[in-house]
Amino acid sequence: MAEEEESKKGEMEKRAIPLLTPHRLGNFNLSHRIVLAPLTRMRSYNFVAQSHAVLFYSQRTTKGGFLIGEASGISDTAQGYPNTPGIWTREQVAAWKPIVNAVHEKGGIFFCQLWHAGRVSDYSYQPDGQPPISSTDKPLTAEINGSSAADYPPPRRLNTHEISQVVNDFRIAAKNAMEAGFDGVEIHGANGYLLDQFLKDQVNDRTDEYGGSLENRCRFPLEVVKAVADEIGADRVGLRLSPFADYNDCGDSNPEALGLHMAESLNKYGILYCHMIEPRMITQFEKSETKLSLLPMRKAFKGSFIVAGGYNRDGGNEAIASGSADLVAFGRLFLANPDLPRRFEINAELNKYDRSTFYTFDPVVGYTDYPFLKLDTKTN
Numbered sequence: 001m002a003e004e005e006e007s008k009k010g011e012m013e014k015r016a017i018p019l020l021t022p023h024r025l026g027n028f029n030l031s032h033r034i035v036l037a038p039l040t041r042m043r044s045y046n047f048v049a050q051s052h053a054v055l056f057y058s059q060r061t062t063k064g065g066f067l068i069g070e071a072s073g074i075s076d077t078a079q080g081y082p083n084t085p086g087i088w089t090r091e092q093v094a095a096w097k098p099i100v101n102a103v104h105e106k107g108g109i110f111f112c113q114l115w116h117a118g119r120v121s122d123y124s125y126q127p128d129g130q131p132p133i134s135s136t137d138k139p140l141t142a143e144i145n146g147s148s149a150a151d152y153p154p155p156r157r158l159n160t161h162e163i164s165q166v167v168n169d170f171r172i173a174a175k176n177a178m179e180a181g182f183d184g185v186e187i188h189g190a191n192g193y194l195l196d197q198f199l200k201d202q203v204n205d206r207t208d209e210y211g212g213s214l215e216n217r218c219r220f221p222l223e224v225v226k227a228v229a230d231e232i233g234a235d236r237v238g239l240r241l242s243p244f245a246d247y248n249d250c251g252d253s254n255p256e257a258l259g260l261h262m263a264e265s266l267n268k269y270g271i272l273y274c275h276m277i278e279p280r281m282i283t284q285f286e287k288s289e290t291k292l293s294l295l296p297m298r299k300a301f302k303g304s305f306i307v308a309g310g311y312n313r314d315g316g317n318e319a320i321a322s323g324s325a326d327l328v329a330f331g332r333l334f335l336a337n338p339d340l341p342r343r344f345e346i347n348a349e350l351n352k353y354d355r356s357t358f359y360t361f362d363p364v365v366g367y368t369d370y371p372f373l374k375l376d377t378k379t380n
């Protein structure tokens, strides 16, 4: 009896924490609202996901938890960094299967993030040493992640008739992700990569139907959304956007209009969720004060709304309690705390993340060696 009371009490305490309340994400019953944000870790040698990722993802899996996989290249022109995974070859698809299985075995829901880097790439990542593709032929001008923009060569502007081929690459990659066992896909339309290079007016300088007006700039990303939704079902598709950010030298003169137009347009396709990065995240990792907000987009979009960027336990709880989001994705905190939901539940201290190992190639160090809470049998 005492045990029953204890467990009831535990349940009530849990309910009082907004991040730990359930959410129905389309057909998926999530047991809580703490999402693993997509995290590139550069440990997928030769663009193939590796067996050590089984441990990384399963450590971060809870029953009914939602995980978004790291950005995965959709084609042989999509890569721009060493050792990021792909999802365009049979070998890559097969390599993902045991990782997805491990997440499913623990009751997690796992989406694959589909990615094309566009001009954030160089000749060495491209077939036959060709220039990377983009909406534009302008190279990056800002300094990116400590490397100078000179490391990024001028891209080749896609011809109008080639765009449908890239749309098709996204479609096939989505099909591959389903074959690998993923529950759905998140299309990466954020952070200055290919889709964002079409969305943002400070990069997109096209004069065809894919450039100029807001509608035209959104055309290619929306074609990708439609193609992917037609292929695997809209109820398995999310889209990530960062209208306010200008990472990778990819800013827009009117991010509010851009974000709102996309949120409204997405309703036509009935996709599962829209995942937006907070305006305060001007650079990838630094927060800044701003009055700008994602609320207009949250209100306009009819599916589930995920927010990310600079959240901690309190901020996440506030976002859920106030209704400004359905789910909150955590990047760095989840990277460093494999048992983040449990730590939030009992308000435990958090491990600090080590930035120096974010993008190193070691299969263990800075990857799967962040400790779980001690003496907590529930988490291990």
Ligand SMILES: Cc1cc2nc3c(=O)[nH]c(=O)nc-3n(C[C@H](O)[C@H](O)[C@H](O)COP(=O)(O)O)c2cc1C
Pocket (backbone or CB within 6 Å): 037, 038, 039, 040, 041, 070, 071, 113, 188, 190, 191, 240, 277, 281, 284, 308, 309, 310, 311, 329, 330, 331, 332, 333, 358, 359
């Ligand atoms: C190591 C690392 C890798 C990342 N890789 C990706 C990625 O593959 N795809 C993506 O959309 N965002 C990526 N991001 C951005 C995160 O998903 C998230 O938006 C960002 O870290 C801000 O959230 P946070 O303050 O909770 O860390 C990455 C961030 C970090 C720290």
